Amino acid sequence: MINVVIITDGPYGERAYENIKKEFETDFIELEPPQGMFIDEIEIPSDSMNRISKADIIITYVLHPDLTLELVEQLHDKVEWIIVGAWRGEGFKNQLTRFRNVTAPDNMCDLEENGNVIFDEFVSKFGQPIVRINCQGDKIIDIEVLRCSPCGATAFVAEELTGDSKENLPIKAGLKIQHFPCRAPKMRLFSDDECKKELAANMHKDAFEKALKKAEKN
Incomplete structure (x- = not known):
């Protein structure tokens, strides 16, 4: 069974966690959003990073764009797939999806199979109704x-x-x-x-x- 990790820095992600954990082994991680508009360096707690790194699929509902980008850049080559459930603007979306295993759907119920075995196993249960x-x-x-x-x-x-x-x-x-x-x-x-x-x-x-x-x- 695939392992899913859901990450949030705010009010989103709990409902997805409650639903997805019925089908897959699922972890829910809350991170503190960076403070201020200009962030020189973002630190993610090592215990959280260790838990996230064990995922096959990461779903992030993080609202802070710098934290989202940091997660994607640090983890894209450690997991099978990353689904960005919270993003704003086409430019930011393009930044995220330049990695081959990152998707930023306009709507989470848009998700469909893409040919990746792990992603398709997840989407067999969750995505387009x-x-x-x-x-x-x-x-x-x-x-x-x-x-x-x-x-x-x-x-x-x-x-x-x-x-x-x-x-x-x-x-x-x-x-x-x-x-x-x-x-x-x-x-x-x-x-x-x-x-x-x-x-x-x-x-x-x-x-x-x-x-x-x-x-x-x-």
């Missing part, structure tokens, strides 16, 4: 989450819609996302909360639409 639907007549009797968004939104929607009718199910799935507090707008490129929520809603709408078509076909 995939569900399986079981119907009896017009009623949804079961929704199995095959791949969940790391924050748990897919599981939330599946639970909310189990027992509902299949009429307009994809639309209802997209609308349910509006009731799940997505934190992505505060962490990444888009400043418009509605734009980011719309992306997440459309991903779930598409996932439920594909699953419903497959259920009806079978």
Whole structure:
């Protein structure tokens, strides 16, 4: 089983930790953000670095850009893959992703397989949502989450819609996302909360639409 380490310097990452630890061995590490705007040298505690270095996959929700960059530069050649879940600006994203094993998705529920065995094992469980639907007549009797968004939104929607009718199910799935507090707008490129929520809603709408078509076909 792969080892995942989630790193944060603030309020983000706890929900991902609670979800991911159900499938993979997962560690959660909180770091103190550097103080001030101009940082000459960033020191990361050695005990934290030792724990992080044991990871196959690092997911960082660190908000301080200098600390994020320091982590990536020090660790990219010690782990299999780094997923940067919190970043701002295309220039900074390009700095991070110049390393072959670093990705900075616009949205954590964008993640899909890329051909790397370890990364693909992680993304088999967490990333772009995939569900399986079981119907009896017009009623949804079961929704199995095959791949969940790391924050748990897919599981939330599946639970909310189990027992509902299949009429307009994809639309209802997209609308349910509006009731799940997505934190992505505060962490990444888009400043418009509605734009980011719309992306997440459309991903779930598409996932439920594909699953419903497959259920009806079978």
